[in-house]
Amino acid sequence: MIEVMIVEDDPMVMEINSKFLKRIEGFILYKAVSNLNDAKKFILIKKPDLILLDVYLPRENGIDLLKWVRGRELDIDIILITADKTIERVQEAFRYGVVDYLIKPFSFERFKESLIQFRDRYNQFKKSDIIEQEELDKFISSSNVSQSENNLPKGVNKYTYRVILDEIEKGNYEVFTAEDLSEKLGIARATVRRYLEYMQRENKVEKFIEYGKVGRPQYKYHKI
Structure with missing residues (x-):
């Protein structure tokens, strides 16, 4: 701890x-x-x-x-x-x-x-006692976000973006919902949905609809 x-x-x-x-x-x-x-x-x-x-x-x-x-x-x-x-x-x-x-x-x-x-x-x-450059770059603030992340539109916070994207990339998901990420990260579902919509436009994730037998159809995502 x-x-x-x-x-x-x-x-x-x-x-x-x-x-x-x-x-x-x-x-x-x-x-x-x-x-x-x-x-x-x-x-x-x-x-x-x-x-x-x-x-x-x-x-x-x-x-x-x-x-x-x-x-x-x-x-x-x-x-x-x-x-x-x-x-x-x-x-x-x-x-x-x-x-x-x-x-x-x-x-x-x-x-x-x-x-x-x-x-x-x-x-x-x-x-460990040593670290490679690629791994180190992830922890250096100036290298921690890509150029595209530095140019995010107004209302899209690069830190929130990075937390959500890291979970998508590192998490063991075949498919996931905004609710899955919200529960895992402790970020409001509405916020997660907004960032997923943005990532969809960037072609980082793909959204599809799953129709159940009862209730509303559910939006799900998978990483591209």
Whole structure:
């Protein structure tokens, strides 16, 4: 299990993020704290694998914890969770090696996408001491989506697109429905249907109708 620390001063946000985390397989909450002193204390007691770090804390700045972790060369990954949308802050965060940057308010789907991407990379790196370029490219943000995915139309999120497409490509499906993917990924059925319709136009999946003896005909898909 991947052990996670949450650093967040707002009790309601802390509770929401804790509940979000519990809904994603492979993670366990190690400690939730509201200030940097407690964060450092518990990090020194037991180093977590991942920190979900807020930036705006009372009289404190979460970036200081990021710098503290990097300055001590601790093997801890960090995802920033903040309302700060300034380019300066985003650039600073990535320069100090955050693995993702979530801008409040965000949806559970976006949160889940971030955690799943981290989990897949974390587990892959644990498997062996070496990795081939093709496999590595899947975990590098600049290479993680194709050129066509970078040019997705308005309303189609590349992270959601990638999560759904990865499940279609890696899942053991002969045929599947939007409901199958919705249940597996925890993404709303209406959202999955919308992305499948887009993938159909891209010729990545093919849709057909299956007529049953009772009830409405059912739309099913298979990958091309």
